[in-house]
Amino acid sequence: MAILETLTSKDAIALEEKHGAHNYHPLPVVLSKGEGVFVWDVEGKKYYDFLSAYSAVNQGHCHPKIVGAMVEQAQTLTLTSRAFYNDVLGVYEKYVTSTFGFDKVLPMNTGAEAVETALKLCRKWGYEKKGIAENEVEIVVCENNFHGRTTTIISFSNDPVARKNFGPYTNGFIKIEYDNLTALEETLKDNSNVAGFLVEPIQGEAGVYVPSEGYLKKAKDLCKKYNVLFIADEVQTGIARTGRLLATCGNCSCADKHCSGTPEVKADILILGKALSGGAYPVSAVLANDDIMNVIQPGNHGSTFGGNPVAAKVGIAALDVVKEEKLAQNAFDLGELFRAELNKFIPTCTVVNSVRGKGLLNAILINDTEDSSTAWDICMALKENGLLAKPTHGNIIRFAPPLVMNKEQLLACVSIITTTIKTFEK
Numbered sequence: 509m510a511i512l513e514t515l516t517s518k519d520a521i522a523l524e525e526k527h528g529a530h531n532y533h534p535l536p537v538v539l540s541k542g543e544g545v546f547v548w549d550v551e552g553k554k555y556y557d558f559l560s561a562y563s564a565v566n567q568g569h570c571h572p573k574i575v576g577a578m579v580e581q582a583q584t585l586t587l588t589s590r591a592f593y594n595d596v597l598g599v600y601e602k603y604v605t606s607t608f609g610f611d612k613v614l615p616m617n618t619g620a621e622a623v624e625t626a627l628k629l630c631r632k633w634g635y636e637k638k639g640i641a642e643n644e645v646e647i648v649v650c651e652n653n654f655h656g657r658t659t660t661i662i663s664f665s666n667d668p669v670a671r672k673n674f675g676p677y678t679n680g681f682i683k684i685e686y687d688n689l690t691a692l693e694e695t696l697k698d699n700s701n702v703a704g705f706l707v708e709p710i711q712g713e714a715g716v717y718v719p720s721e722g723y724l725k726k727a728k729d730l731c732k733k734y735n736v737l738f739i740a741d742e743v744q745t746g747i748a749r750t751g752r753l754l755a756t757c758g759n760c761s762c763a764d765k766h767c768s769g770t771p772e773v774k775a776d777i778l779i780l781g782k783a784l785s786g787g788a789y790p791v792s793a794v795l796a797n798d799d800i801m802n803v804i805q806p807g808n809h810g811s812t813f814g815g816n817p818v819a820a821k822v823g824i825a826a827l828d829v830v831k832e833e834k835l836a837q838n839a840f841d842l843g844e845l846f847r848a849e850l851n852k853f854i855p856t857c858t859v860v861n862s863v864r865g866k867g868l869l870n871a872i873l874i875n876d877t878e879d880s881s882t883a884w885d886i887c888m889a890l891k892e893n894g895l896l897a898k899p900t901h902g903n904i905i906r907f908a909p910p911l912v913m914n915k916e917q918l919l920a921c922v923s924i925i926t927t928t929i930k931t932f933e934k
């Protein structure tokens with residue numbers, strides 16, 4: 509369509525407004541190109557991307573290795589469905605399971621689908637291996653979680669916007685406070701129908717809440733004690749985002765120095781998505797060992813596109829890039845630098861209260877009420893100054909650039925952020 513070549517930002521926004529469902533509230537910027545840590549709008553203005561498509565583009569926009577693998581496979585074989593075998597899926601399955609240290613993987617497409625898959629797997633394990641009576645399995649989840657937007661997942665969300673008028677809801681979930689081991693133990697102790705505990709290692713959407721040191725390890729130990737599966741949703745925190753290959757990293761073969769020496773918190777069920785494809789294609793995965801995954805039999809679960817040859821090739825390339833370019837190490841180092849720089853700045857300003865995060869998953873807390881527009885206004889000003897970020901909940905701004913950033917670029921971004929925020933001083 510020739511119309512695309514002459515489209516201005518205003519035109520593009522008007523088209524979406526008129527013809528698209530209003531299920532998002534985007535920043536008014538229309539992007540037409542991306543490369544590495546940069547994106548360009550249709551008028552040619554260049555920006556640092558500080559959202560990375562919610563941590564899907566960890567490997568940087570249009571990484572040549574990932575795009576190359578995708579194009580090559582797309583010209584050879586795109587989809588067979590799982591009615592037949594293909595010559596790429598098994599290779600990918602071997603690679604992804606050995607990378608993360610699990611016996612088996614169940615390939616899906618989106619993060620929400622992978623969470624759904626993990627819940628079904630956990631329930632079936634609860635009946636067939638733990639011996640819970642039919643229809644009695646419960647799964648423990650955390651308050652302020654974000655695991656996607658399907659009917660079952662929003663059933664255990666406590667975000668009113670995601671829930672209201674989408675009932676009736678799916679039963680079988682118990683919600684407890686995040687980062688509260690006492691609440692977890694009390695729930696597990698009194699309830700032998702619990703089959704799993706679903707948790708985000710850092711609550712990203714909720715505003716980058718980092719739990720107390722040791723929380724994940726102790727939660728895993730409690731799960732073990734009560735024969736409950738520890739299910740880690742690493743859709744956002746995984747694939748090097750937090751400075752390690754996984755935020756729950758322990759028993760994996762990523763060979764980055766921040767892995768050894770950290771306590772092993774190996775999930776019983778690991779959920780990956782987003783950067784598993786470097787943002788090139790929808791690729792998600794559920795990983796588990798045989799004693800769990802083998803409860804799934806032909807016909808129990810599936811997806812026409814899950815595990816397709818393009819996804820498999822893209823997944824291999826995306827993980828290769830993370831390893832070859834030592835992105836976990838880079839995220840760790842730049843994350844330390846980012847928080848150190850902002851912690852120098854924060855005492856000199858009244859607009860920002862604090863910075864928190866791990867690796868390159870960080871957020872700043874704006875010194876204003878949750879319903880104020882300050883965070884949005886700051887993001888609009890950052891956009892004018894060439895940096896794209898988005899508020900999470902009200903007065904929190906998440907900063908998550910691609911992990912292929914270098915130190916000079918990061919310092920330039922810190923400068924944009926601090927200069928912009930200074931203009932909001934009253």
Ligand SMILES: *Cc1c(COP(=O)(O)O)cnc(C)c1O
Nearest residue numbers: 618619620654655656741743744
């Ligand atoms: C983004 C996200 C999901 C959902 O992934 P989609 O691909 O958007 O369905 C699930 N869990 C977490 C922690 C996420 O950040």
